[in-house]
Amino acid sequence: MKILFRITGLxxxxxxxxxxxxxxxxxxxERFVRDFPMEIGGSLWIDNPxxxxxxxxSDLPGVSVQVVKAVxxxxxxxxxxxxxxxxxxxxxDQKTRVVKTVITESRDAKWKSNVSYVVRVxxxxxxxxxxxxxxxxxxxxxxxxxxxxxxNGDITLEQVNGAVTIDSINGxxxxxxxxxxxxxxxxxxxxxxxxxxVAGDSVLDWIAQSIKGDFRTNLHLERGRISGxxxxxxxxxxxxxxxxxxxxxxxxxxxxxxxxxxDIRSIRAAVAATQARVGPVGPAGQQNSxxxxxxxxxxxxxxxxxxxxxxxxFHIGEVRGFVSLQTGAGQVTLGTVSGDCNIxxxxxPLDLGDIFGNINAHTxxxxxxxxxxxxxxxxxxxxxxxxxIFSAGPLTLRNxxxxxxxxxxxxxxxxxxxxxxxxxxxxxxxxxxxxxxKTTKGNILLNLGPRFGAEVDATVLTTxxxxxxxxxxxxxxxxxxxxxxxKTRVRATGKIGGGGEKVELYTEDGEIQIEQQGVxx
Numbered sequence: 001m002k003i004l005f006r007i008t009g010l011x012x013x014x015x016x017x018x019x020x021x022x023x024x025x026x027x028x029x030e031r032f033v034r035d036f037p038m039e040i041g042g043s044l045w046i047d048n049p050x051x052x053x054x055x056x057x058s059d060l061p062g063v064s065v066q067v068v069k070a071v072x073x074x075x076x077x078x079x080x081x082x083x084x085x086x087x088x089x090x091x092x093d094q095k096t097r098v099v100k101t102v103i104t105e106s107r108d109a110k111w112k113s114n115v116s117y118v119v120r121v122x123x124x125x126x127x128x129x130x131x132x133x134x135x136x137x138x139x140x141x142x143x144x145x146x147x148x149x150x151x152n153g154d155i156t157l158e159q160v161n162g163a164v165t166i167d168s169i170n171g172x173x174x175x176x177x178x179x180x181x182x183x184x185x186x187x188x189x190x191x192x193x194x195x196x197x198v199a200g201d202s203v204l205d206w207i208a209q210s211i212k213g214d215f216r217t218n219l220h221l222e223r224g225r226i227s228g229x230x231x232x233x234x235x236x237x238x239x240x241x242x243x244x245x246x247x248x249x250x251x252x253x254x255x256x257x258x259x260x261x262x263d264i265r266s267i268r269a270a271v272a273a274t275q276a277r278v279g280p281v282g283p284a285g286q287q288n289s290x291x292x293x294x295x296x297x298x299x300x301x302x303x304x305x306x307x308x309x310x311x312x313x314f315h316i317g318e319v320r321g322f323v324s325l326q327t328g329a330g331q332v333t334l335g336t337v338s339g340d341c342n343i344x345x346x347x348x349p350l351d352l353g354d355i356f357g358n359i360n361a362h363t364x365x366x367x368x369x370x371x372x373x374x375x376x377x378x379x380x381x382x383x384x385x386x387x388x389i390f391s392a393g394p395l396t397l398r399n400x401x402x403x404x405x406x407x408x409x410x411x412x413x414x415x416x417x418x419x420x421x422x423x424x425x426x427x428x429x430x431x432x433x434x435x436x437x438k439t440t441k442g443n444i445l446l447n448l449g450p451r452f453g454a455e456v457d458a459t460v461l462t463t464x465x466x467x468x469x470x471x472x473x474x475x476x477x478x479x480x481x482x483x484x485x486x487k488t489r490v491r492a493t494g495k496i497g498g499g500g501e502k503v504e505l506y507t508e509d510g511e512i513q514i515e516q517q518g519v520x521x
Contacts, residue, residue: 038121046117067117085103089102126144158176173187176196189246194250200258206234222238301318323341325343334353341357386399396414410433453498456472472492477493
């Protein structure tokens, strides 16, 4: 069947951007072949940051690696440096073979290099490829597990019959087989499109997700249903493996191998035509307007991730860059973020994992969980529990109505809630740090290491005249009681642990406890 689309997009731009390098004054191309023994059913791992990768399954024994190494530079001195700094490492044993390109390039390097591989393996081998910049990664005739992660460049799998996981940022994905898939297939691209061609009598559980693209097929579907930007249906009949196709910005095709192009139909167009005839239906058969929500889901983003949606959920495993997300209403779940994290939600829970950069996150209503804030930042919610497992930098927490809980922090911290308890524990190794906590209706519990030093100013304003108000495991505080605006004010001031940074605590209609770690209560 003729390929229906070819969205070169950013992948082509990235390749062409370096085109001038090939016009360099001097260049060197090195070619060689290496053969190694490998067991049937073994694993091949390829890590190639710049260059094409072709893997072909064969009935022949062992592994054969063909290498083309190209270096381009403006002069012979830079060329020599580029050749030395571009290394091909081939290792492992008969069970696992590893092929890796190592390019050590300084910021002021004038040379550029790329390495292309053509590798022959037994067709029962597992194949794992990691790349960054290429024109293509192509894997053919493999009957075992295949995984590919690539940033720029198309990924093509032909006659691959094992379990498949493909992740791309700026490339198209092509999955083509004459057979019926029997193992799960997961294809994900951010800025590319997806084309799948399988046997016409394949049995699949098809899930397709796209924000801007369409879902198109010429296969028979059963129990099809669409929700926002996701579509799910059974292909031909129940009982088949999962076929998950996610192209956030591109089209998704699921086609019969050798089928007629004129039979290809648009799922979105079919749904729109149906809704135009009957309209969205609400309770008791009443027609109403439907709010369309979308779910943006991907295990890995290789670079920055910027997105805004009126109604949408985000489920992102890892972002190797900074994050900037905005949703009118929806859940945000992030795993690891290597850069800064900026999130705004009109309402919905936030679940943030290991954030290496600064955090600036807010939701109008919903629980917030931050597992690790390496540089600190600002986190707030209009209502709901706000919890931070660990923070190492300056952190500001605000809650319109709910508890604030910090399991462990080593940096300065400011926490304020209009209604709820504030519970904070300093890292036991911290000797002093600025702490500010305020609640207008709740208790404050501050847990400190035995060697923590600070200048404390703690105040409780309460309607109970005989309330104890403040308890401290540390000596050195002077407690005074007086009347203020018709209420009893209990104030404790002084130095603990020899003094240090200021600790300011304030609560209305609650109590303050300053506890020492390791002391039983």
